[in-house]
Amino acid sequence: MTQPITASFKLDYGAFQLAVNLELPGTGVTVLFGHSGSGKTTLLRCIAGLQRAPQGFLEINGHVWQDSEHNIFLPTHKRPLGYVFQEANLFPHLTVSANLNFGLKRISQPPSPMEFHHIQELLGISHLLKRMPDSLSGGERQRVAIARSLALKPEILLMDEPLASLDIKRKQEILPYLDRLHQQTRIPIIYVTHSLQEVAQLADHLVVLENGHVLAAGALSDTLSCVDTPLAQDRDASTVWKATIIAHEADYHLTRVTFAGGILSLPVIDAEIGTPLRVQIYARDVSIVLEAPVFTSILNVLPATITGIVDDNRGRSIVRLLVGDQMLLAHITSKSAQLLNINLGMAVFVQIKGTSIIN
Amino acid sequence: MLTSADLDTLLLTFKVASIATALMLLLGTPLAWWLARTHSAWKGIINAVVAMPLVLPPTVLGFYLLVLMGPAGPVGQFTNWLGLGTLPFTFPGVVIASVLYSMPFVVQPLQAAFTTIGEQPLEAAATLRASPLDTFFSVVLPLAKPGFLTATILGFAHTVGEFGVVLMVGGNIPDKTRVVSVQIYNHVEAMEYGQAHWLAGCLLAFSFTVLLVLYTVLKTQPVTHQLK
Amino acid sequence: MPVPNFTRIFITATLLQFGHESWAASVLVAVAANFSKPMTEIAAEFEKATGHSAKLSFGSSGKFVSQIENGGPFEVLLSADEKGPQKLEKSGLTVQDSRFVYALGKLVLWSAKPGYVDDQGKILASGDFKHLALADPKLAPYGAAAVEVLKKNGLFEKLQPLFVQGENIAQTLQFLITANAELGFIALSQVIENGKIASGSGWIIPGDDYTPIKQSAVLLKRGAENPAAPALMTFLKSAPALAIIEKYGYDLPK
Numbered sequence: 001m002t003q004p005i006t007a008s009f010k011l012d013y014g015a016f017q018l019a020v021n022l023e024l025p026g027t028g029v030t031v032l033f034g035h036s037g038s039g040k041t042t043l044l045r046c047i048a049g050l051q052r053a054p055q056g057f058l059e060i061n062g063h064v065w066q067d068s069e070h071n072i073f074l075p076t077h078k079r080p081l082g083y084v085f086q087e088a089n090l091f092p093h094l095t096v097s098a099n100l101n102f103g104l105k106r107i108s109q110p111p112s113p114m115e116f117h118h119i120q121e122l123l124g125i126s127h128l129l130k131r132m133p134d135s136l137s138g139g140e141r142q143r144v145a146i147a148r149s150l151a152l153k154p155e156i157l158l159m160d161e162p163l164a165s166l167d168i169k170r171k172q173e174i175l176p177y178l179d180r181l182h183q184q185t186r187i188p189i190i191y192v193t194h195s196l197q198e199v200a201q202l203a204d205h206l207v208v209l210e211n212g213h214v215l216a217a218g219a220l221s222d223t224l225s226c227v228d229t230p231l232a233q234d235r236d237a238s239t240v241w242k243a244t245i246i247a248h249e250a251d252y253h254l255t256r257v258t259f260a261g262g263i264l265s266l267p268v269i270d271a272e273i274g275t276p277l278r279v280q281i282y283a284r285d286v287s288i289v290l291e292a293p294v295f296t297s298i299l300n301v302l303p304a305t306i307t308g309i310v311d312d313n314r315g316r317s318i319v320r321l322l323v324g325d326q327m328l329l330a331h332i333t334s335k336s337a338q339l340l341n342i343n344l345g346m347a348v349f350v351q352i353k354g355t356s357i358i359n
Numbered sequence: 360m361l362t363s364a365d366l367d368t369l370l371l372t373f374k375v376a377s378i379a380t381a382l383m384l385l386l387g388t389p390l391a392w393w394l395a396r397t398h399s400a401w402k403g404i405i406n407a408v409v410a411m412p413l414v415l416p417p418t419v420l421g422f423y424l425l426v427l428m429g430p431a432g433p434v435g436q437f438t439n440w441l442g443l444g445t446l447p448f449t450f451p452g453v454v455i456a457s458v459l460y461s462m463p464f465v466v467q468p469l470q471a472a473f474t475t476i477g478e479q480p481l482e483a484a485a486t487l488r489a490s491p492l493d494t495f496f497s498v499v500l501p502l503a504k505p506g507f508l509t510a511t512i513l514g515f516a517h518t519v520g521e522f523g524v525v526l527m528v529g530g531n532i533p534d535k536t537r538v539v540s541v542q543i544y545n546h547v548e549a550m551e552y553g554q555a556h557w558l559a560g561c562l563l564a565f566s567f568t569v570l571l572v573l574y575t576v577l578k579t580q581p582v583t584h585q586l587k
Numbered sequence: 588m589p590v591p592n593f594t595r596i597f598i599t600a601t602l603l604q605f606g607h608e609s610w611a612a613s614v615l616v617a618v619a620a621n622f623s624k625p626m627t628e629i630a631a632e633f634e635k636a637t638g639h640s641a642k643l644s645f646g647s648s649g650k651f652v653s654q655i656e657n658g659g660p661f662e663v664l665l666s667a668d669e670k671g672p673q674k675l676e677k678s679g680l681t682v683q684d685s686r687f688v689y690a691l692g693k694l695v696l697w698s699a700k701p702g703y704v705d706d707q708g709k710i711l712a713s714g715d716f717k718h719l720a721l722a723d724p725k726l727a728p729y730g731a732a733a734v735e736v737l738k739k740n741g742l743f744e745k746l747q748p749l750f751v752q753g754e755n756i757a758q759t760l761q762f763l764i765t766a767n768a769e770l771g772f773i774a775l776s777q778v779i780e781n782g783k784i785a786s787g788s789g790w791i792i793p794g795d796d797y798t799p800i801k802q803s804a805v806l807l808k809r810g811a812e813n814p815a816a817p818a819l820m821t822f823l824k825s826a827p828a829l830a831i832i833e834k835y836g837y838d839l840p841k
Contacts, residue, residue, distance in 0.1 A: 048486060049485075050482055050485070050486075075485070075490075076482075076485035076486055077484075077485045077486075077487075077488050077489055077490050077491075077493075078488075081486065082486070083482075083483075083486035085479070085482070085483065087479070089479050089480065089482070089483040090483075091480060091483070091484075091498060091502075092502070093501045093502055102484070102487050102489070102497075103487035103488050103489075106487065106488035106489055106493070107488055148487065149486065149487075152487065152488065422761055422765075425761060425762070425765045425767055426765050428767075429765040429766050429767040430766050430767070431765070431766050432765075444717075445767060447751075447762075447765075447767040448718060448751045448767065448768075526754055526758070527758065527761070530718070530720070530750075530751030530752060530753075530762065530767075530768075531723060531751070531752035531753075531754070532750065532751060532752075544754070545723060545725060545726060545754075547653070548647065548649040548650065548723075548725075548726045548754070549649070549725045549726055550649070550652075550653065550674075
């Protein structure tokens with residue numbers, strides 16, 4: 001499915017109002033990011049039809065699921081979607097196998113045994129089929145829940161903070177499965193989270209919500225580097241670049257990767273040349289110099305152009321830069337910004353002190 | 360020893376209790392479901408009406424039923440119009456009175472069970488293509504089984520032990536409305552304590568057996584449901 | 588455990604103190620349900636005349652008998668029949684020779700519908716009704732009397748299938764008032780007002796059709812030491828009391 005998703009909803013609960021008007025890509029992972037109360041879960045539930053916004057229009061894959069002007073509202077059970085809840089929400093009276101089969105009996109074109117088997121393998125649950133939900137760990141339960149919704153061959157997969165109820169260890173256990181899911185299925189995924197780590201790891205597309213309104217929406221790197229969102233001002237603000245391994249320098253224990261803005265040297269990565277990966281660069285690890293430094297211990301120095309500056313009035317400037325085609329965020333002190341006298345459009349160099357590889 | 364008249368009252372009692380329990384489950388389930396899920400302003404009122412028999416003395420409820428179902432009462436006029444005659448002093452009349460009187464014992468455990476299930480499994484079922492009715496049978500019923508067990512036991516037991524209403528509405532007619540609790544009462548009033556003991560003993564033994572079977576059979580049944 | 592003597596004396600003294608606090612004592616009376624209205628009036632007169640008060644408890648005579656047998660706190664029983672007091676006598680719970688008939692109950696065939704029951708009770712023979720209400724003959728003397736009347740008139744076999752039985756005559760009256768039963772046998776005292784049947788229609792059944800319903804009073808041992816209890820027994824035979832009893836449709840004992 002490549003047709004864009006149109007989603008526009010308005011609802012008013014008095015204390016909370018939602019008003020969004022979004023066009024989302026029909027492929028990849030779109031993350032709805034925001035703090036609690038920002039409306040991200042409400043938006044997801046409106047898309048699923050679990051909540052009915054009095055005013056709304058929703059078109060997915062060329063099909064209208066809601067059009068309040070024409071009084072169209074497809075009930076949830078008639079929408080070809082998959083939904084993963086924060087708590088796995090497995091049926092406690094059914095085995096894992098019966099949970100997986102629950103939806104299959106109710107769709108006209110169930111997956112072939114091969115496909116079904118593949119989904120179980122993808123999520124690593126083949127050995128759990130005869131167990132009851134209450135004998136599973138939190139991570140296992142969530143993997144079964146994801147498989148249960150995938151088995152329906154949905155046109156869209158909606159995930160509501162699927163990792164939020166898990167501890168860090170379980171999160172680490174399940175993230176690789178989500179990555180594989182991302183890479184191996186073509187189903188568009190809308191993923192709700194308040195975790196920057198999950199954003200950095202999974203998002204292709206990012207929608208930032210606050211108080212029921214869209215603060216920023218677009219491709220991941222663009223949105224991440226919008227200087228005036230809470231994302232950019234967070235202490236852990238970062239930018240994520242997609243890169244590919246091009247060489248290993250065994251003597252120095254380094255690996256060279258290429259990205260849309262140039263080449264980076266990274267601590268050695270145990271992967272073959274040509275492997276795609278995501279590089280996360282924290283804004284606090286980026287410094288700015290006016291001229292290319294001749295003598296520096298920092299390996300990664302790249303030319304950049306300043307495209308945005310915001311002062312947070314607490315002694316810190318959030319600077320957005322363009323490195324090649326890629327956006328980058330830098331946190332520097334307000335004093336430095338003044339001393340360097342940086343302004344929009346200025347050509348500078350960035351020094352990247354550290355990076356982290358996500359996958 | 361038990362006389363054949365005593366045996367008849369035992370038989371009649373279990374006939375009344377079985378039919379009344381079946382009716383209460385049939386009517387009480389949708390009612391409890393509605394009460395557990397609605398946000399309607401009527402909820403409080405309906406809840407109060409259902410719980411009324413818990414508060415009203417049975418003979419008072421019986422008296423009102425006598426008035427309502429009598430030839431001058433609205434229900435009586437309706438049943439007369441249907442050509443059914445009036446309900447007091449008849450077997451169906453006693454069953455209906457028992458249903459009304461024992462209803463809270465069926466509705467309340469069911470309502471509690473439905474409330475405990477909550478919204479989540481229903482939403483999960485909806486995202487797995489199950490219509491609301493489908494969800495009710497495939498998810499709600501199996502999850503609410505302990506509630507149904509309690510409702511059945513309480514409803515049945517309470518109808519068996521029920522006395523005041525039947526006394527009022529039944530008119531103590533052998534084989535039609537003379538249930539065992541009335542018979543025991545009559546024995547006691549007539550100072551036939553020996554017969555009263557026998558009958559009460561039988562009632563206890565039988566009720567205990569029924570409840571034991573319900574508890575053990577229904578509770579030990581495996582919860583796994585084989586889906587194809 | 589033996590109770591020290593001085594404690595026992597103290598308790599007894601205290602109890603006596605309460606028991607004889609004043610000469611105006613109070614007596615607890617168990618009253619058959621059918622006699623509740625006249626007894627309320629009599630109690631008021633009793634209080635005026637003697638200064639003693641009577642606390643009345645209304646219910647079925649059978650229930651009172653079993654309660655008294657099991658330690659019930661009553662001091663005087665006004666039963667609807669003779670049987671209960673006789674039984675208590677045998678159990679040794681009564682004051683010797685205290686039993687007497689305070690009223691003779693009168694049976695009436697009554698319907699809530701005016702003009703329905705004729706003054707000869709011919710309607711019974713015509714049998715054009717669905718339900719005939721009466722109190723359980725095993726439990727209530729008025730029910731037993733009704734059966735006697737039917738048997739004497741040769742109607743028992745024919746009408747028995749139409750019986751609906753109340754546990755007592757109060758409940759039987761409810762069957763009739765709500766019109767669920769077209770007619771039935773109750774106590775005249777239940778429907779009488781100012782000496783005549785107040786509403787509906789009725790046939791006061793001649794006394795020789797049934798064994799007299801001897802409503803009997805008995806003084807219980809529990810009340811032997813209470814001056815108010817024998818005082819009430821005496822007052823029941825006084826002219827003002829007899830006038831009230833008669834007003835409520837009872838015959839006076841000869």
